[in-house]
Amino acid sequence: MSKFISIEAIARRYPGKPGSPPTTIFDDLWLSLDRGEFGCVIGHSGCGKTTILNILAGLDAPSEGEVIVDGQAISGTSLDRAVIFQSHALLPWRTVLGNVAFAVSSKWPKWTRSQVAAHAGSFIDLVGLSGSEHKRPSELSGGMKQRVGIARALSITPKILLMDEPFSALDALTRGTLQDEVRRICLETGQTSLLITHDVDEAIYLADKIFLMTNGPGAVLAEVVANPLPKDRTRVDLHRHPDYYPMRNHIVDFLVTRSRTFRDTVPDHDPRKVPVVSPRASVNAPFPNPAAAAVLS
Numbered sequence: 001m002s003k004f005i006s007i008e009a010i011a012r013r014y015p016g017k018p019g020s021p022p023t024t025i026f027d028d029l030w031l032s033l034d035r036g037e038f039g040c041v042i043g044h045s046g047c048g049k050t051t052i053l054n055i056l057a058g059l060d061a062p063s064e065g066e067v068i069v070d071g072q073a074i075s076g077t078s079l080d081r082a083v084i085f086q087s088h089a090l091l092p093w094r095t096v097l098g099n100v101a102f103a104v105s106s107k108w109p110k111w112t113r114s115q116v117a118a119h120a121g122s123f124i125d126l127v128g129l130s131g132s133e134h135k136r137p138s139e140l141s142g143g144m145k146q147r148v149g150i151a152r153a154l155s156i157t158p159k160i161l162l163m164d165e166p167f168s169a170l171d172a173l174t175r176g177t178l179q180d181e182v183r184r185i186c187l188e189t190g191q192t193s194l195l196i197t198h199d200v201d202e203a204i205y206l207a208d209k210i211f212l213m214t215n216g217p218g219a220v221l222a223e224v225v226a227n228p229l230p231k232d233r234t235r236v237d238l239h240r241h242p243d244y245y246p247m248r249n250h251i252v253d254f255l256v257t258r259s260r261t262f263r264d265t266v267p268d269h270d271p272r273k274v275p276v277v278s279p280r281a282s283v284n285a286p287f288p289n290p291a292a293a294a295v296l297s
């Protein structure tokens with residue numbers, strides 16, 4: 001079965017200094033997601049996470065390779081692919097309703113004003129901002145601004161939702177609440193999503209698949225972690241699940257050690273056949289324990 005999102009052999013290179021070869025951020029990168037899946041890319045600063053997201057959004061183009069979404073190679077930006085940035089990028093002169101309505105009328109230019117307002121209003125409601133429709137961004141908290149960004153992205157019913165560290169500028173309480181909201185909405189609507197984060201717990205809570213990137217330049221997708229935790233997990237009971245610590249330890253171990261040493265320790269890594277692992281609790285086994293990471297394919 002073909003994948004809903006298929007990143008195929010992409011590379012991103014930047015010109016080097018005069019007389020030097022180009023810098024390769026990554027090359028021959030393959031990554032895929034099924035429809036309705038929530039993926040998370042995690043890796044150290046500079047490994048190319050934002051570059052991957054920008055390529056998927058069409059804000060950047062790969063130096064080589066292509067990206068297929070729903071059976072079609074992408075080219076440039078599209079209202080099929082919505083992005084939520086760390087900085088919400090709202091139009092400051094427009095109200096909450098005006099910001100969301102702007103996106104809605106871009107997608108459906110023939111809709112009447114009242115159709116646009118009703119549709120935008122339902123997404124403002126979805127993110128819990130009813131009553132604030134007529135406020136301008138300067139009157140909103142950081143969390144509320146990010147809610148507007150989420151409502152705006154979801155209101156155009158995109159095929160894929162792309163998020164670049166959308167919660168990282170928020171305080172812990174607001175971050176947790178918005179993670180809950182995004183998870184609820186994505187599960188309810190079957191939204192295919194890709195999130196960039198540095199936060200291991202955020203990835204474990206939200207993602208079905210976590211893509212582990214090695215350090216750049218020359219980063220590679222080393223492993224895909226298939227989340228073994230139940231779908232009905234909640235943020236508060238996450239750490240009580242027996243598979244939580246094996247999985248968390250596996251990812252932290254990767255980020256602390258293997259992301260640096262991967263190139264030397266796995267010289268025959270095949271970027272087209274990236275191992276999918278699902279770290280689980282294993283009785284009497286110290287961690288890290290290779291046996292705890294069941295290789296699924």
Ligand SMILES: Nc1ncnc2c1ncn2[C@@H]1O[C@H](COP(=O)(O)OP(=O)(O)OP(=O)(O)O)[C@@H](O)[C@H]1O
Binds near residue numbers: 025043046048049216
């Ligand atoms: N226009 C550019 N010219 C040259 N190099 C660039 C350009 N844009 C990005 N880079 C380099 O590409 C690499 C990957 O950048 P990217 O922002 O994708 O990393 P990241 O993993 O998202 O980092 P962070 O976690 O810090 O956001 C970095 O080393 C960056 O310096």
